Amino acid sequence: MTPADLSTTVLRAVRRAVDEDALRAPVPARVRVERTRPGGRGDYASAVALQLAGPAARPAREVAEILRERMAGAPGIGRVEITGPGFLNFTLDASADADAHRALLRRVREQGLRYGHGDALAGAPLQLSHAREIRAAVTADAVRRLVRAQGAPVRISCDGADEASDPDWARLGITADAHGRPPTPLTEIRPVPAGATAGELLGRLGPDATRWGLLRPAGHDRARLGDDLLVQGEGNPLFLVRYAHSRTHALSRGAERLGFTAARDEVSAEAFEEPAASALLAVIADHPAVLAAAAHHRAPDRLARHLEAVAHAFLDFHDAASPLPAGDEKPSAAHRTRLALAEAAGTVLAGGLSLLGISAPPYL
Incomplete structure (x- = not known):
């Protein structure tokens, strides 16, 4: 069971309690669940009962008990406990959790770079508009890629003249469907300007570092476009993400030399129980929700930050439980399962970078 699945299960319990008139409170749009902190109980916890206590005019622990009764026996949940003033604590069913992890790896493998794409925004076409400024143009291009990945047709208009005649903009993959301001309703893309031209940035940083530097900060923050974007070290998030991606390919090549491949459906449940593997599985499972948001x-900065989280989780996993056997050790089911997880991480990193318009080379 992924965090998103658990959140949906808790939300269903709230809705059921309201429908049965056991709880008189507005049903929230979503329920937040978080990993239990060290020393806490279970795998995940939620404060939803505390949030509903006021509107329901009932003690939080009483609300938590109402919800616990409606979650007992839910698929994937082994135990529900109430702690403190009314926190719900969930211990997942290990066997069901292993099945969910198998299904997740299978889904990533089958969907490839389109893992996380969906139809959340399917419907009316979206019209984006941006000024003739490089950060606005790159951001609009990344937003178009993200929105199309969620099923919406998109058009982009640039307020200025045709940038197709500018080879520097073309090198950054920027195109527009129209110029000037169309009469239809617009979504304006107006981040803080970069303070430099496309040519200046390309001359110093090249296309990939330029795009990352413009997209990584939130639109209301100034983009930091120094030469540190080119540093090959863990302090450079772009390098970290691309290095993690290249390591997943290196693992696959190493396994091929040793004569084994990643597990498909017959995977080792024990390998999923390793803490570093669980953390990596969690961020991979979060990928579709991150893309939709x-x-x-x-x-697009949300996706960039998520890719950093995936890279960190993968490198921690790689250091804690290498998919490759050491010395004369024979490849086991656990190694094949770890390799499948590493390859899934590589797929997420490559697909995410592609949506940002940044290359993901298999070698660095």
Whole structure:
């Protein structure tokens, strides 16, 4: 069970309690669940009962008990406990969790770079508009990629003249469907300007670092476009993400030399129980929700930060439980399962970078 699945299960319990008139409170749009902190109980916790206590005019622990009764026996949940003033604590069913992890890896493998794409925004065409300024143009291009990945047709208009005649903009992959301000309703893309031209940025940084530097900060923050974007070290998030991606390919090549491949459906449940593997599985499972939110809010910076989280989780996993056997050790089911997880991480990193318009080379 992923965090998103658990959130949906808790939300269903709230809705059921309201429908049965056991709880008189507005049903929230979503329920937040978080990993339990060290020393806490269970795998995940939620404060939803505390949030509903006021509107329901009932003690939080009483609300929590109402919800616990309606979650007992839910698929994927082994135990629900109430702690403190009314926190719900969830211990997942290990066997169901392993099945969910198998299904997740299968889904990533089958969907490839389109993993996380969906139809959350399917419907009326979206018209984006941006000024003739390089950060606005790159952001609009990334938003178009994200929104299209969620099923919406998109058109972009640039307030200025045709940038197709500018080879520097073309090198950054920027195109527009129209120029000037169309009469239809617009979504304006207006981040803080870069303070430099496309030619200046390309001359110093090249296309990939330029795009990352313009997209990584939130639109209301100034973009930091120094030469640190080119540093090959962990302090450079772009390098970290691309390095993690290249390591996943290196693992696959190493496994091929040793004569084994990643597990498909017959995977080792024990390998999923390793803490570093669980953390990596969690961020991979979060990927579709991150893509949907980044598209909905027109915020490619959310995807960039998520890719950093995936890279960190993968490198921690790689250091804690290498997919490759050491010395004379024979490849086991656990190694094949870890390799499948590493390859899934590589797929997420490559697909995410592609949506940002940034290359993901298999070698660095």
